[in-house]
Amino acid sequence: MRMVAFKETEILLNGETMMADDVEDVDDEESESEPEEVALSEPAKNAVYNKEGLLEKLDDISWPENVEWIHKLTVDHDHDQEKEIDVNDDLARELAFYTQALDGTRQAFEKLQPMGIPFLRPPDYYAEMVKSDAHMLKIKGKLLVEKKKIEEAEERKKAREAKKIAKELQAQKAKERAKRKKEEIESVKKWRKQRQQNGFARGKGDEVDLAFDDFERTKKRRPGVAPGDRSGGFARKRGNEKGGKKREFRDAKFGHGGRKGMRKQNIAETTNDLRGFNDGDMSKNKRRKG
């Protein structure tokens, strides 16, 4: 219990010493009895407000009445709804300042223009600026980085969407293909059944339309390399050293004529493909045995 009381008095003492600290004139009417951060209107009653003195000083220091506007360059802007500007709403507040500046500048320019004096900076006027060039470069760099980030984010989003769509399309295509395959098999079966029923007597003039014509042929084979080629596309025909560099470059860029890859070797297309066997290196037989 004793410890607690001691602590409380200590705190009170600290509070008092801190209060008297920074006020220039010793007017200590500001009581901070309220435990809130912003003082209420209670302390307001003791505040000094010497209107006449203020106006007197104003007269003292102000410039003569007939000073031209060009010396002062002041513009007043009327806030219609100044009550509604919430100090804590950053965006609204900054917007209000921006509109004030914009409006004021417009008025000022309208006044300056008839005066005939140059007031707009020509683009080739090089003079010292208030921020150094190095600093402006830094700013530019930062802006570019931000722009890049935004763009990348957008690209990623687009890629995601595109991938989704592509996946859907692919699924659809696969479905369609499966359907067609089924249909074709069905149609063949039907045709066989029909033929069976009709006793195999028919000739070629079938009424049944077999719709065989659009079998899909996969066009995804790389035509460059022969199927039986085991070099993976790297071997080149002898006697082709003229465009050596160009050839190398193009091979590297476009994939050496197609590598072996995980593809089937024995399919319909490759059965009749005799590229690898036609005079491959027969001009000079390496292992001539006689």
Add this chain to the structure above:
Amino acid sequence: MGKKRKHEEASEAPKEKTAPTRPQRTLMGWKEGEVEKKSDSPVFRNKEKVLVTCSRRITYRYRHLMLNVVSLLPHCKKDSKVESKESKGATLNELIELRNCSSCLFFECRKQKDLYLWMAKSPSGPSVKFLVNAVHTMEELKLTGNHLKGSRPILTFSTNFDKEPHWKLLKEIIVQIFGTPKDHRKAKPFHDHVFVFSIVDDHIWFRNYQISVPHNETDKVDRGGLDKMTLVEVGPRFCLNPIKIFGGSFGGPTLYENPFYVSPNQVRALEKRKKAGKYAKKVKAKTRRKMHEMSNPLEPDEFADMWKE
């Protein structure tokens, strides 16, 4: 009586004595005579010179703010740091006279946390003390604008500066201190930035924007260019909370006090007190519980020694 005055008003006039009698007030008394002179000699020369200094133990942020202000005002003179708390007013007044300035901006940093800005007119003009909040310097990378160093700014004020006498006085002081004199040596010819002073929530907010408007000639805006005008913020940014207005320079009778001003020390003390209460309350609650338990003893539990060996 040839006391040299360091005023900005047209200085040729006061040497001669005019026919009308000298007015009573000696401080600004020249004014009356000069007004009549104005009609004869239409030259008004703004000879404002601002002395910019700071106190010792100022932190980097506020030092940069001061340097930014120095770069914004070509008619200022930067001086070295000012020591000594007690005779601060006298020292500063002497400094102003020494450097032949007519006003002063003094950045005072207390406890390395709070910045107070004094604006004073010399030799006997009023002075104001502000508390500065929300400081953003020009070095911040989000403030991307840039303008000529030394070009004359356009000053815009919100209309609530004309509503009350203390705001009017502040407006006049600001115009004289922050407005670059027209024919100053270091002033550049074009107007490419604008200052915004507006009163929101009894604080004066300052913003500085660069003006970019499409134009081909230097004295005419393109057709419809005024609508395409954009402003880019240059900085710095700060918010002034007026504390007191004094009749003299760095002292004198208090003309105005801000009734809503709470010093940052008090704010911090209040917060500490709120937090300090927590532990005390906890201890109190504990002792209360103990007392309560002691005064209402429980009945002995019948099952208390059921599990005792």
